[in-house]
Amino acid sequence: MQVLVAGGAGYIGSHAVYQLIRAGHGVIVYDNLSTGQREAVHPEARFVQADIRDQTALETVFAQEAAAGRPVEVAMHFAAKLIVPESLTQPLAYYQNNVEGLRTMLAAMVERGVPNIVFSSTAAVYGEPISPVCLEDSPTLPINPYGETKLACERMIRWVCAAHGMNYAIFRYFNVAGADSSLQIGLNKDQLTHLIPLIMQSALGLRERLEIYGNDYDTPDGTCIRDYIHVSDLAQAHVLGAEYLTQNKGSLLANLGSGHGYSVSEVVAAAERMFSFKWGFAPRRAGDPAKLTADISRARELLGWQPQLSLEQMLRSDYDYRRKISEG
Numbered sequence: 001m002q003v004l005v006a007g008g009a010g011y012i013g014s015h016a017v018y019q020l021i022r023a024g025h026g027v028i029v030y031d032n033l034s035t036g037q038r039e040a041v042h043p044e045a046r047f048v049q050a051d052i053r054d055q056t057a058l059e060t061v062f063a064q065e066a067a068a069g070r071p072v073e074v075a076m077h078f079a080a081k082l083i084v085p086e087s088l089t090q091p092l093a094y095y096q097n098n099v100e101g102l103r104t105m106l107a108a109m110v111e112r113g114v115p116n117i118v119f120s121s122t123a124a125v126y127g128e129p130i131s132p133v134c135l136e137d138s139p140t141l142p143i144n145p146y147g148e149t150k151l152a153c154e155r156m157i158r159w160v161c162a163a164h165g166m167n168y169a170i171f172r173y174f175n176v177a178g179a180d181s182s183l184q185i186g187l188n189k190d191q192l193t194h195l196i197p198l199i200m201q202s203a204l205g206l207r208e209r210l211e212i213y214g215n216d217y218d219t220p221d222g223t224c225i226r227d228y229i230h231v232s233d234l235a236q237a238h239v240l241g242a243e244y245l246t247q248n249k250g251s252l253l254a255n256l257g258s259g260h261g262y263s264v265s266e267v268v269a270a271a272e273r274m275f276s277f278k279w280g281f282a283p284r285r286a287g288d289p290a291k292l293t294a295d296i297s298r299a300r301e302l303l304g305w306q307p308q309l310s311l312e313q314m315l316r317s318d319y320d321y322r323r324k325i326s327e328g
């Protein structure tokens with residue numbers, strides 16, 4: 001199948017591209033390189049540098065592929081802004097990029113008859129979870145513009161697909177970490193905020209110490225519990241999701257996590273068994289719920305998907321990738 005991946009030069013998009021190509025699919029990476037990197041584009045993918053809000057450019061790509069006898073069957077959407085604190089200070093940029101970007105992509109798809117969309121959503125749509133284990137039909141009450149725009153996008157997709165006879169796979173991600181086994185791609189950003197990359201920067205001596213934000217939460221060891229999923233497992237779910245759509249099985253919305261919770265102290269302890277680094281406790285970070293994990297039975301059942309890679313493999317691959325990029 002032929003897949004257009006908007007945002008395919010970014011962290012998760014580039015991993016989806018690698019897995020699609022390994023599965024034998026054709027890929028067009030469509031990215032404006034605002035945060036993505038040219039080096040992250042798989043050498044076997046066709047690359048188009050353009051903006052998701054440029055409907056003419058998108059339609060041109062769809063038309064070119066159709067004329068070449070390989071019409072795009074699935075469009076994947078990863079081209080979004082995703083930093084929660086930034087979304088709180090620049091909400092309009094989030095509506096513009098995330099909501100208007102998706103609207104434009106859907107308009108181009110409708111115009112050119114592209115029948116299927118795979119969309120990156122987030123556990124942030126659940127907001128402050130009422131229950132620590134999120135099911136897809138748990139209440140969605142986002143507490144920041146990032147989650148709010150993703151929820152608006154989910155709803156737009158449902159309406160547009162219903163009106164135009166299209167199908168969707170919407171995936172809500174939990175805590176994504178790690179790097180592709182080739183170490184060609186990984187999370188490469190100037191400003192890292194996520195736990196695992198910050199641990200690895202400490203282990204590589206790029207940061208003085210890791211701070212654990214809060215040890216007085218209502219959890220067994222007092223630190224927050226999250227559901228960490230290896231980016232390659234997550235990417236594989238996108239391949240299965242795209243195949244599900246092209247096999248005309250209908251639409252789906254599913255959580256993607258490991259289905260297993262680790263506390264921050266447990267992640268730090270696992271990392272300490274592999275690397276040496278300094279850490280200490282610090283005050284709570286604003287907006288962190290005590291426990292957030294995924295029920296992943298729906299993705300398992302509908303896609304036959306099962307995460308394969310362990311927490312240790314997430315830690316190791318992030319370390320190896322980070323060491324590689326720090327050595328230039």
Ligand code: UDP
Nearest residue numbers: 193194195198211212213224226264285288
């Ligand atoms: N965390 C931490 N120290 C850090 C970064 C994160 O203790 O330097 C904690 C954070 O408070 C949360 C968990 O690790 O409880 C996961 O945070 P992350 O930013 O990786 O992802 P989030 O769950 O916020 O999407």
